[in-house]
Amino acid sequence: MSLRTRLAGSVVVALLAVSGLAACSESEKVDDATAVAAGEGTTSYPLTVENCGTSQTFTQAPKRVVSLDQGSTEILLSLGLADRIVGTASWTDPIRENLAEANATVKRLADNAPTYEVVMGTNPDFVTASFGRHFKKEGGVATRDRLTETGVESFLSPTDCEDGRSINGGGTRTRPLTIDSLYQEITELAKIFDVPERGQKLVDDLKSRTAAATAEVKKDGRTIAFWFADTKTPYFAGGLASAQLIATTVGTKNVFSDVADDWPATTWSAVVQRNPQVLVLGDLARNRFPGDKLADKKAFLANDPVTKVMPAVQKQQYVALHGAEMNPSIRTVGGIEKLADWLANNPA
Known part of the structure; x- marks a missing residue:
């Protein structure tokens, strides 16, 4: 998966400065030599993922991720990927207690939806979202096509997708949501980041908790x-x-x-x-x-x-x-x- 060139990053920084976004005007420095937590070595790249009508190809695990929703952020944190997250947004609630320490190292770009400029100011190579409203042309952060044009891959939660259409992006749900779509999201993200064993462990834990909670109901x-x-x-x-x-x-x-x-x-x-x-x-x-x-x-x-x-x-x-x-x-x-x-x- 290709990162944006440093020249493109400089242009974004310049545009931000002109726009007067002082608090977010400086892109975070990208150091390709910076070590990130090693994967499990089981994902074969290039990896192509069909995600809600969009095909994304990854040549390596993402290194700089922006998560546009709390739900997506908490999955990434649960997979032990805090070191990959350069920004989060759209929070409705406090972080889960077991994820608080990891989340403390992650920058919050906005409590609600951030602007496209703020997102790109972090030099991301991957953007995730729980809800497709972020990928709408009107009123969203950026379309997935626009992100792809700048070398940024994207991922939308399967819980917000039906037959290749985003529900919150303007589609209509016609079938009841099942918890399997959540497990699919975890499994696919874990594979993209080369941590499938962590993904399976998280899915198994969620299944176990559900079974225990409903056993006596x-x-x-x-x-x-x-x-x-x-x-x-x-x-x-x-x-x-x-x-x-x-x-x-x-x-x-x-x-x-x-x-x-x-x-x-x-x-x-x-x-x-x-x-x-x-x-x-x-x-x-x-x-x-x-x-x-x-x-x-x-x-x-x-x-x-x-x-x-x-x-x-x-x-x-x-x-x-x-x-x-x-x-x-x-x-x-x-x-x-x-x-x-x-x-x-x-x-x-």
């Missing part, structure tokens, strides 16, 4: 709803994405399972009408929409004249999950564990 079919964000036009989980996967895994019924969307915007009247017995509330570290914070969600539910009459609100049948635990990522398993534990300790 009664799966009593309680009705449930997942509220991610926004008090005015609330986003509740539909029936095709990761929250639905969590619901079915622990034996509950998502009241919006008939809605063919990941996180459709709905109304409070619709929520009250469907009357879930349990409310899963997103506890987000970000502050982009009203009701991102857990405390704000609880306060709204208790005081809004429409929602306060709901039995789930009056009984405070709440389960708090981080945003990352309701999105497709290794944190999904944490969501399964937390919900299964709550159900076991709060029988119907």
Whole structure:
């Protein structure tokens, strides 16, 4: 896999300076002699990976990676690749505790999506994303074609891909998400970085945790709803994405399972009408929409004249999950564990 030339890097730096992006205007120095953690020596290069309708060929393991989403970052950190990551972005929650030390060495480019110039200012040779919105021509960071033109390979999580189309990049999901797509993401990234044994170990650990979490769950079919964000036009989980996967895994019924969307915007009247017995509330570290914070969600539910009459609100049948635990990522398993534990300790 080719790096951008030093001349191209100098041009980017110059453009950044002209744009007045002082804080990010200097590209990180690229030292090809800098040692990075050795791989396992089992991946054969050149390696071609077909990824959501895009073919990428790697002549070696990436050395300078920008991860555009928390989910992607946590997979890379779990694979022991902190030394390869030159920048991360789009964080909704605190880092997993077991990854905090490794993550402390990684530069955060932005809490939300970074600009194309900031990304390229790190001299990346590989860009990963959990959500295809980052690769959109309008409103995204950069298209994958644009990255390829500058010698930068890219990777989109298979959890956001169906039939070669990105769901968050403008496509529509037509089939329920399965956890196998998460395992595929881990396995493919591990192969790209020549650490397939680490990838298999991570997959096995996630499978083991899921089995342990659901072993004692009664799966009593309680009705449930997942509220991610926004008090005015609330986003509740539909029936095709990761929250639905969590619901079915622990034996509950998502009241919006008939809605063919990941996180459709709905109304409070619709929520009250469907009357879930349990409310899963997103506890987000970000502050982009009203009701991102857990405390704000609880306060709204208790005081809004429409929602306060709901039995789930009056009984405070709440389960708090981080945003990352309701999105497709290794944190999904944490969501399964937390919900299964709550159900076991709060029988119907």
